[in-house]
Amino acid sequence: PVVENVTACFWTDGSGARHLDPFCVDFVDDPNDMVMAGYVIFHLLWVLSFVHALCVFITGYSVGIWYFSPFDDDGEKMMPHGNTVCDCRLLFTSYCVGFTHHMGTLALGSLICTIAWIIKTLIQWATSVEDQKEPNAMVKCILRCTACLAECTYRFLESISEQAYIQTALLSTGFCESGRVS
Numbered sequence: 001p002v003v004e005n006v007t008a009c010f011w012t013d014g015s016g017a018r019h020l021d022p023f024c025v026d027f028v029d030d031p032n033d034m035v036m037a038g039y040v041i042f043h044l045l046w047v048l049s050f051v052h053a054l055c056v057f058i059t060g061y062s063v064g065i066w067y068f069s070p071f072d073d074d075g076e077k078m079m080p081h082g083n084t085v086c087d088c089r090l091l092f093t094s095y096c097v098g099f100t101h102h103m104g105t106l107a108l109g110s111l112i113c114t115i116a117w118i119i120k121t122l123i124q125w126a127t128s129v130e131d132q133k134e135p136n137a138m139v140k141c142i143l144r145c146t147a148c149l150a151e152c153t154y155r156f157l158e159s160i161s162e163q164a165y166i167q168t169a170l171l172s173t174g175f176c177e178s179g180r181v182s
Helices: 031-067 088-101 103-132 137-171 175-181
Strands: 005-007 010-012 018-020
Touching (some): 031 088, 031 103, 031 137, 103 175, 137 175
Antiparallel strands (some): 005 010, 010 018
């Protein structure tokens, strides 16, 4: 059906029948709705960052197991359980170790990266809003310097976090110790 008009979370089709849109969220000017939306968006970003951290951990753990496996008599790598190449069991083992033994490490690193990304994004947004206004050279300079500092800080924290995940996979240490070593 063709949607002719949309009011709140209802739409009217060509025959005049009103239908409730199940995918519509009707935000009013209630501050609690905005806080809840921000809370949900923050957690979605944190989950995405956690999945990225888990992927880096799985890669580091799998490569570490492969690299430190001994060679057999024929000169081939002897993987755990008699395998000679990486297979799904090694990836599944890496996932289980990361999810069961190092979940806190991955969550802390991803939380730090998420907070840094949000701060960086808010500063970039403020810079773009200020660029649309009448130019004030001092404010523009301060915002651009702050945006540059926020970008550098975010990239630094992201790099340290990824190296910490790899150190955690190899040495089985916590986030702070792994970040210090990396």
